[in-house]
Amino acid sequence: MNAPSPQEREASGREAASLTRFLEPVLLIVLGGAGVVDGWRIITTKAETPGGVEAGGWIAALGGMLVAGACVQIARDILRGPEAASATEPDVLFKPPAIALVLLLLYVALITPLGYVLATALFMAAYLRIFGRYGPLTVAAIAIPFAAGSGWLWSALNMTLPQGVLPWP
Amino acid sequence: MDLLNGLLSVLTLEYLAYSFVGCLLGTLVGVLPGVGAASAVAILFPFTTFLPPTGMIITMAAIYYGAQYGGSTTAILVNVPGEVSSMVTAVDGYEMTKRGKAGPALAMAAIASFLAGIVGAVVVALVGPSVARLALLFGPAEYFGLGLFSLTAIAALAGSSLFRAVLVTLFGMLLASVGFDDSSGLPRLTFGQAPLLQGFDLVPVMIGLFGVGEVLSSLQEKAGPAITSRIGKLMPEPAELKAGLAAASRATGISLILGLLPGMMPSIGSFLSYSIERYRSSEPQRFGKGAIEGVASAEAANNATAMSNLIPLLGLGIPTGPTMALMLAAFTLYGIVPGPLLFTQQADLVWTLIGSFFVGNVILLILNLPLVGLWVRLSTIPYPILAPIILVVCMVGAYSTRNSMFDVWVCALFGLLGWIMRARGWPLAPLVLAFVLGPMIERAGRQVFAISPELLLHRPAFWAFIVLGFVVIWASSRLAVRGELSD
Known part of the structure; x- marks a missing residue:
């Protein structure tokens, strides 16, 4: 992939920061809310279990503090205004890591059905092709030996990885 | 005597290997x-689990200080810091390389690291047992206070907004609560999902946050130009050596004390020591332009803080940073509980580990300077080739901890989390420490409240930790104002 220009980086970062500045606090509210709900469920339904109230109370308290803190964070962000938020957030490019992450998630999803060696070879090939822009021969020369060699190495270290369609190593 | 036994023990072929x-x-x-x-440490952790307990812990410790040394080599030669603390080394180290003084910079870094490592190992040997004896007096109230202080300190020293660090800490404690509750046996935050009953294992979480997260973050950054100059002669001039050793000694002293604090990671020790050297220098303008004291202070501080971090881990069972959290995981994997009883119940292991610090520092000194050329070539491997290899090793590492695809998904998702947190300026260290210390704080807190909350009023050590927490918040806010606190 071509290296982005500084202007592209700045524009991308500002856009992302202004669009998503409330994303993390909202996610924290959701997670904290889950803590409160589950904690309350345990307190109300498992009160007779020894330690039940404390077990529920702990996550309800943590969740409650998280929700309150995230709300304060949103209020602070609103008071600062969108321009201040985008100026203080680091300018970042989201596209290359997002593509790498999608490749990684696909790889994880394919390990069980295809097996470690095949899935690794495919993941390596896709990554090298997209990010390194290597030709098919170079890609094959790196991906296949790495997948086979590492598969053999893990097997030699007594690791049992999913074999999938290829019963090796 | 114990230390001598440890040294003799580590000099066997197996432990040397x-x-x-x-x-x-x-x-x-x-x-x-x-x-x-x-x-x-996170990526290589799973591959050490097939070793015997002492072997695994020696290997983990050696990986830790080996990785720190590796980071400084590429920082000096190609301006590619392998880690945050090496950024300080790169400031003057790379300037020295550009001026044709790569050899003396590398040698000074090695000597300063060695000096700090050896002094640090002596301090661990001397102070560790005393801390452990002190901890024998601790009950639930003291552990509750210590846990709260540790989380406060790491949040305050996270180098980011304190408020954000507190939110991350709460999030980490909530994540640690997922799965069966130890005391009541009730499942929490599982929402009927069977895989969540076992909770999140620390290793896939760490590999995801640090291994995968760092690779994804690196894709956002433009690689710096890789300039390889001749290394030339290694030894610095006598005057340079004298100035460097003096700077290294000061940095070692300061960092050994600071390293006892939770949250005081090697990177912070490096930044602080470098700032102090620049402040007290009669020619501060030389710093940033190839001052050998800059390289020496950063490297010595780095190693001294890393060694000092081991004291709270071994003596109290409290990790001071993410790497120490993994060391704690290595201990607990074999049912070894770091803390007050470690020095008596597992004396052989502890002293062999401390002995291995001395040996490891000697090995690093001997190993690294002759192999500098190899390390530089490795650091110039194109990132599009390196990144997928690291990602595959991360996934295999996550899988191998419990032979579970659930852990692989956890690792990938925590990689996403690590990347987003880095990209958006949220600190990672409080998340990890809260994840590790959360259960301990909950357990101690529940014990205190089961006995009587009034117990806290009669335990001065608890209040001492609370006061210390406020002192750290105050000190960190002062440092943040002066711009000396950084991630």
């Missing part, structure tokens, strides 16, 4: 751009 392989692997991974010491 573990130390050597750990140093070699740690340096090898540490020189790779975008892979810091915490990531190196």
Whole structure:
């Protein structure tokens, strides 16, 4: 992939920061809310279990503090205004890591059905092709030996990885 | 006497081999751009689990300081810091390389690291047992206070907004609560999902946050130009050596004390020591333009803080940073509980480990300077080739902890979390420490409240920790104002 220009980086970062500045606090509210709900469920339904109230109370308290803190964070962000938020957030490019992450998630999803060696070879090939822009021969020369060699190495270290369609190593 | 036994024990062929392989692997991974010491330990952790307990812990420790050393080599030669603390080394080290003084910069870094490592090992040996004896007096109230202080300190020293660090800490404690509750046996935050009953294992979480997260973050950054100059003669001039050693000694002294604090990671020690050297220098304008004291202070502080971090871990069972959290995981994997009883119940292991610090530092000194050329070549491997290899190793590492695809998904998702947190300026260290210390704080707090909350009023040590927490918040706010606190 071509290296982005500084202007592209700045524009991308500002856009992302202004669009998503409330994303993390909202996610924290959701997670904290889950803590409160589950904690309350345990307190109300498992009160007779020894330690039940404390077990529920702990996550309800943590969740409650998280929700309150995230709300304060949103209020602070609103008071600062969108321009201040985008100026203080680091300018970042989201596209290359997002593509790498999608490749990684696909790889994880394919390990069980295809097996470690095949899935690794495919993941390596896709990554090298997209990010390194290597030709098919170079890609094959790196991906296949790495997948086979590492598969053999893990097997030699007594690791049992999913074999999938290829019963090796 | 115990230390002597430990040294003799580590001089067996088996333990020397573990130390050597750990140093070699740690340096090898540490020189790779975008892979810091915490990531190196996280990625390599699962591959050490087939070793015997002492061997595994020696290897882990050797990987840790090997990775720190590897980071400084590439920082000096190609301006690619392998980790945050090496950024300080790169400031003057790379300037020295550009002026044709790469050899003296590397040698000074090695000597300063060695000096700090050896002094640090002596301090661990001397102070560790005393801390452990002190901890024998601790009950639930003291552990509750210590846990709260540790989380406060790490949040305050996270180098980011304190408020954000507190939110991350709460999030980490909530994540640690997922799964069966130890006391009541009730499932929490599982929402009927069977895989969540076992909770999140620390290793896939760490590999995801640090290994995968760092690779994804690196894709956002433009690689710096890789300039390889001739290394030339290694030894600095006598005057340079004298100035460097003096700076290294000061940095070692300061960092050994600071390293006892939770949250005081090697990177912070490096930044602080460098700032102090620049402040007290009669020619501060030389700093940033190739001052050998800059390289020496950063490297010595780095190693001294890392060694000092081991004291709270071994003596109290409290990790001071993400890497120490993994060391704690290594201990607990074998049912060894770091803390007050470790020095009596597992004396052989502890003293062999401390002995291995001395041996490891000697191995690093001997190993690294002759292999500098190899490390530099490794650091210049194109990132599009390196990144997928690191990602595959991360996934295999996550899988191998419990032979479970659930852990692989956890690792990938925590990689996403690590990347987003880095990209958006949220600190990672409080998340990890809260994840590790959360259960301990909950357990101690529940014990205190089961006895009587009034117990807290009669335990001065608890209040001492609370006061210390406020002192750290105050000190960190002062440092933040002066711009000396950084991630």
